[in-house]
Amino acid sequence: MRIIGLAIAIVVVGCPLASSTFDEACTSPTGIDEEGGSSGITTEQINEILDGTTLEGGNPLPFIWLPLADPLIQSLVTTYETPIQFRQAVYHGMSCYNTVAMYHPTALDIWGRDDKRICANAFASEAQKNAHEQAANAYAFAYSAISVSPTVTKSMTHIMDNVLGLPMSRLQGDPPMSTPWGLAKVMVDQMSEYAKSDGWNADGTLTHDFNKMPFSDFDYEGYTSYKTQSNKNGKLRKINCNKEWYWEPLLESNDAGYFTRQEHVTPFAGFTGRLYGMTSSEYEGFYVSKPEYNFCDEADFVLTETKDMSMDDKKKAEIEFFDSKFTSILLMQIDWAVGNQFSTFDFWFYDMALVTAMYDATMLVWREKVVFDVVRPTTVVHTLKREEEVETYAGAFAGSQTIKGLDWQPYIRTMPHAEYPSGSSCICTAFAETLQLLTGKDGTGPPVGTTFEAGSSKTEPGVTPAKGIELVYTKWSEIQDSCGMSRLHGGMHFSKSVPAGQELCTGVASVVVNRAEMLRTGNSEGALADLNDTSIVVKKRKTGKKK
Secondary structure, three states: OOOOOHHHOOOOOOOOOOOOOOOOOOEOOOOOEOOOOOOOOEHHHHHHHHHHOEOHHHOEOOOOOHHHHHHHHHHHHHHOOHHHHHHHHHHHHHHHHHHHHOOOOOOOOOOOOOOOOEOHHHOOOHHHHHHHHHHHHHHHHHHHHHHHOHHHHHHHHHHHHHHOOOOHHHHOOOOOOOOHHHHHHHHHHHHHHHHOOOOOOOOOOOOOOOOOOOOOOOOEOOEOOOOOOOOOOHHHHHHOOOOOOEOOOOEEEOOOOOEEEOOOOOOOHHHHOOOOOOOHHHHHOOOOOOOOOOHHHHHHHHHHHHHHHOOOHHHHHHHHHHHOOOOOHHHHHHHHHHHOOOOHHHHHHHHHHHHHHHHHHHHHHHHHHHHHOEOOHHHHHHHHOOOOEEEEEOOOOOOEEEEEHHHOOOOOOOOOOOOOOOHHHHHHHHHHHHHHHHHOOOEEEEEEEEEEOOOOOOOOOOOOOOOOEEEEEEEHHHHHHHHHHHHHHOOOOOOOHHHHHHHHHOOHHHHHHHHHHHHHOOOHHHOOOOOOOOOOOOOOOOOOOOO
16 A cells, blocks of 8 residues: 655646547647747656656656645645635636646536637647646646635745746736646636635625625525524533533633634535535435434433543544545545546546535535534533543543543544534545445555554644554545544544434435536536526525435
8 A cells, every 4th residue: 555645645636648639629739849949848848857756656756736735735724614625625626627628538627618628639749748738737736726725825836936847927917828827827717706706705795895804604695694592501401401402612722821712614605605516406405304412311422432532542543534634535535546547637537526526515514514503512511511520531641531521622623613414424425425436336446544653643642643553444435434433433523413424415426426427528518517607596405305
C-alpha cells in the first residue's frame, strides 16, 4: 500500500489525451510551443517537470498541479467550518473539471455546454496537447484556489512563478481563450460569478450593506433565519428523559483566557443554498424521521462509548483521521486513483462527481439538523450527570477514570451545529456510494488507508498511539462505516444519529452520478445547473412517500 503525502494531496485534477475528432466548433490552441516561441512556455518544459518529479515509490508525477495542493487543503481545513468547506470544494472541483472537459472528445461542462472546446487535431503532437492541458490544469487549479480561499494567494503565486515556471501574471486582463491560462481564467471567472448568487450569503450582502459578515444567517422569502429554541430547566428533564431537548450553544475556549459561545454555523444552507447534483423536487424527497431519544439512556450510552474509546488507540486514530474529510476520505481516493493510473480527465471527472454528491449531502443533512434542532451530548451529560460520579473518558492523557459528569468532554471538538443526523455519516455515505457506482463494485482493489505513527495524535501528542497503527480499508463501505462510527466513539453523537445520516444520504450519489455520466457522453440533459438562473430557491421537505 502506498500513501501519497499531504504535500501533493487535494481534490483531483486532469484531462484526457483524446484520440477522437472534436466537433468543428472548437478553438485552435495557442500558447504552448513545440520548441519555444512567443509564450516562453514549451512542451519540453512541461514534460521535464513531469518526468523529473517522482512520488513515493519512485512513480512519476502524473499532474503538474500537485505541488499546489497542500496550501489549498490546509487553508480549507483551517479557515472554514465543514459546510463551507464543501461549498468551496465544489466550486474548485467544478472549475477544474470544466477546464479539462474542453480537451475531451465528448464531455460537457457542468452547464451542459462545450462552446469552449479546444481543437484536438490542431496540436502538432500528442506531447504538445498533453503540455497544453497540463498547463491549463495548473492555471485552473491555482486561480480557482485563490478564488475560493484567498489566503493561498501568496503560496499559489510563488509555486506557479518559481516552481512550475507558469507565471500567474499571464492571467491579467483578458488572455486569449485559446491559451491554457486564458481557458482556465474564463472557466474560473464564470464559476466565481455564478457562486455569488448561490444563497450562501458568502459575501454578507444579504444581511448588511456595510461592515458585511460573510456566511451570516438572513431572512428571505420562504425562509426565516434560525433562532435558538428555549429549553426548560435540567431538573424537569431528569424527571422526564423523553422530553424534546433543543440544541444549545457550547462554551469554547482557546486555552489562553478567551471564551466564546457557539453560533449554529450556516443554518440556512439546507434551505437557501443552490443545489447542483439534484433538482429541488428530488432533494425534498430525502428526509429522516424524528429520533425520539431517551436522553437518560443516551447520556449513559455516550459515557460508555467514550470510556471504551479511552482504552483503544485505533478508535482514537480513526476519530482524528475522519474528523476532516479533506485529509481523510478524499486523500484516500486520490491515492487510489493515482495508483490505478487514472487518465487526467477521469481523475477530474471522479472529483466532480464526488464533491457534488458530498456537497448536496451536506445540504441535506444541514436542513435536517435545523428541522430537528437536537441537543449535543456535552449539554446532556453536563445537565443530567452534573454532580454524579461516572466512570468514563477523563480527558487527554487521563484515560478512563471516575469523574463528575460536569467534567466530561468528547475526545475532539463538538462542531457548532445540531446533533441529528450525523453530517459525517451522511457525507461518507455519499462518498462511498459515488465510488461504488463509478467503479461498479464496492472493493477498492489495492487497499487504501493511512499510517498513524506512534505519538502522532493531535489530542494526545507524544503518547497516542503507543505504537504505529495502519488504518487499512479494502471496501468503500468499510470507509463509510468507520467514518460514521468514529463520531459515536468520540462522544459527539447519540446512538441514532449515525444510522440516520446513512439513511438520509443513501441514494444521493445515484442522482449525481447519473447526471455526471450524461455530461461525459455529451448529453446536455445532465447539466448540474442552469447558468442563466441566478435565483435563490427556498427548499422544503416532503412528508409523503419517502424517496
